[in-house]
Amino acid sequence: MEHLELFFKSIFIDNMVFATFLGMCSYLAVSKKVSTAVGLGAAVIFVLAVTVPINWLLDQYLLQPGALSWLGAEYAEYDLSFLSFIMFIATIATMVQLVEIIVEKFAPALYNSLGIFLPLIAVNCAILGGSLFMQSREIPTLGLSLVYGIGSGIGWFLAILAIAAIREKIRYSSVPPALRGLGITFIITGLMAIGFMSFGGMLTGGDDASKKKEAPKAEIKVEQKQVEDSLTKVNETEKEETEKELADNTKKITE
Amino acid sequence: MGLLSKKDAALITDPLADNNPITIQVLGICSALAITAELKASIVMAISVMAVLAIGNVVISLMRNIIPSKIRIIVQLIVVAALVIIVDLVLKAFAYELSKTLSVFVGLIITNCIIMGRFEAFALGNGPWRSFLDGIGNAAGYGLILIAVGFFRELLGSGTLLGFKVLGDPIEKTGLYALGYENNGFMLLSPMALIVVGIIIWVQRSRNKALIED
Numbered sequence: 001m002e003h004l005e006l007f008f009k010s011i012f013i014d015n016m017v018f019a020t021f022l023g024m025c026s027y028l029a030v031s032k033k034v035s036t037a038v039g040l041g042a043a044v045i046f047v048l049a050v051t052v053p054i055n056w057l058l059d060q061y062l063l064q065p066g067a068l069s070w071l072g073a074e075y076a077e078y079d080l081s082f083l084s085f086i087m088f089i090a091t092i093a094t095m096v097q098l099v100e101i102i103v104e105k106f107a108p109a110l111y112n113s114l115g116i117f118l119p120l121i122a123v124n125c126a127i128l129g130g131s132l133f134m135q136s137r138e139i140p141t142l143g144l145s146l147v148y149g150i151g152s153g154i155g156w157f158l159a160i161l162a163i164a165a166i167r168e169k170i171r172y173s174s175v176p177p178a179l180r181g182l183g184i185t186f187i188i189t190g191l192m193a194i195g196f197m198s199f200g201g202m203l204t205g206g207d208d209a210s211k212k213k214e215a216p217k218a219e220i221k222v223e224q225k226q227v228e229d230s231l232t233k234v235n236e237t238e239k240e241e242t243e244k245e246l247a248d249n250t251k252k253i254t255e
Numbered sequence: 256m257g258l259l260s261k262k263d264a265a266l267i268t269d270p271l272a273d274n275n276p277i278t279i280q281v282l283g284i285c286s287a288l289a290i291t292a293e294l295k296a297s298i299v300m301a302i303s304v305m306a307v308l309a310i311g312n313v314v315i316s317l318m319r320n321i322i323p324s325k326i327r328i329i330v331q332l333i334v335v336a337a338l339v340i341i342v343d344l345v346l347k348a349f350a351y352e353l354s355k356t357l358s359v360f361v362g363l364i365i366t367n368c369i370i371m372g373r374f375e376a377f378a379l380g381n382g383p384w385r386s387f388l389d390g391i392g393n394a395a396g397y398g399l400i401l402i403a404v405g406f407f408r409e410l411l412g413s414g415t416l417l418g419f420k421v422l423g424d425p426i427e428k429t430g431l432y433a434l435g436y437e438n439n440g441f442m443l444l445s446p447m448a449l450i451v452v453g454i455i456i457w458v459q460r461s462r463n464k465a466l467i468e469d
Contacts, residue, residue: 085340085343093328136359177467183453190446
């Protein structure tokens with residue numbers, strides 16, 4: 001449930017483009033045709049899904065205040081968080097390079113369709129932004145960070161797909177000459193962002209409640225898991241019973 | 256400007272209008288929009304970008320003959336990241352509240368396309384002095400748009416400039432508010448930044464027909 005909530009939240013409510021304006025440069029530059037937009041969007045989803053979890057691990061085990069305690073008690077006081085920019089960007093640059101090499105070797109067709117976009121992605125604000133937001137929003141687990149990466153990638157993909165489709169159509173409308181091209185794209189993006197704001201109320205009601213719950217969660221996680229496990233078992237047995245009853249009833253009825 | 260030759264002066268003045276990094280080159284929009292709800296944040300952001308871009312341009316320009324072209328992107332990223340860390344720490348030390356409002360957007364200066372764009376297009380092929388001027392000019396053009404957007408959004412959105420109530424007090428109904436004027440809270444929301452930039456582009460291109468796209 002938590003995962004699903006974060007997934008939809010990162011796609012619609014905290015949409016990279018419309019809520020935080022990340023990756024605007026390539027969003028504006030590469031959205032003239034739907035086909036290229038799809039290529040770049042797919043590459044962004046892929047790279048975000050890889051780099052956000054890796055940077056989460058780096059953040060947890062190297063950068064956070066006290067993260068080095070696994071090395072020994074004398075390292076527990078170190079706070080390397082000021083290095084996070086440089087670590088994140090280095091991870092992103094190397095991962096992009098690595099992904100490029102792997103894709104070129106094993107999926108040449110995909111490589112050709114992504115083409116020049118992959119190296120461009122290293123300097124896409126959306127990628128670094130994903131990692132920085134992951135850090136500042138204190139996403140608690142590795143699984144959630146993966147979900148967050150994929151979700152925000154899909155949100156970015158949707159945004160660039162939509163604007164590319166609109167730009168292909170708008171070529172046939174009579175836009176004032178001075179607004180043509182960049183100007184109208186800005187204004188349309190603004191209108192789309194206003195539209196996306198209507199998703200804002202979707203999860204806010206549940207947010208406060210879940211935050212209150214989260215605080216004690218960490219302490220009793222293990223207990224909760226056990227309880228949940230037993231609950232699911234109970235549920236399963238109940239289901240079986242009801243199914244049996246149903247079957248019996250239908251038998252009776254048919255008889 | 257006795258110090259600068261005509262060619263050098265053009266490096267500073269060109270990006271202010273006819274070759275503006277935001278409205279013409281379409282660079283550095285990401286961070287330009289999210290933080291412009293207040294004039295103060297816009298000014299601080301403009302100064303930060305100017306510091307990073309001018310110093311970074313000089314550093315890259317000094318190293319341009321020894322950077323292997325294959326790994327130049329990573330070298331550039333490391334240089335920017337180091338500079339941005341310094342800016343971030345300075346902001347945290349001297350303007351903590353503001354650095355909270357700017358949140359991750361200080362870090363995002365690293366991937367601000369303006370910086371990589373100027374490194375690639377200018378600093379890799381020119382001397383340090385000219386690169387420095389280019390950095391100052393482009394950051395000034397960027398800052399100009401940022402400050403213009405911040406000015407309109409803060410004035411129309413909350414009726415203040417840099418926190419001073421220039422239009423009167425909305426609660427006690429003084430100044431303009433006595434005439435029934437209301438703040439447009441919509442201007443404080445992020446989508447309006449896009450629309451304000453769109454209008455700035457519109458005005459600029461109607462005045463200079465040469466910039467119109469087909």
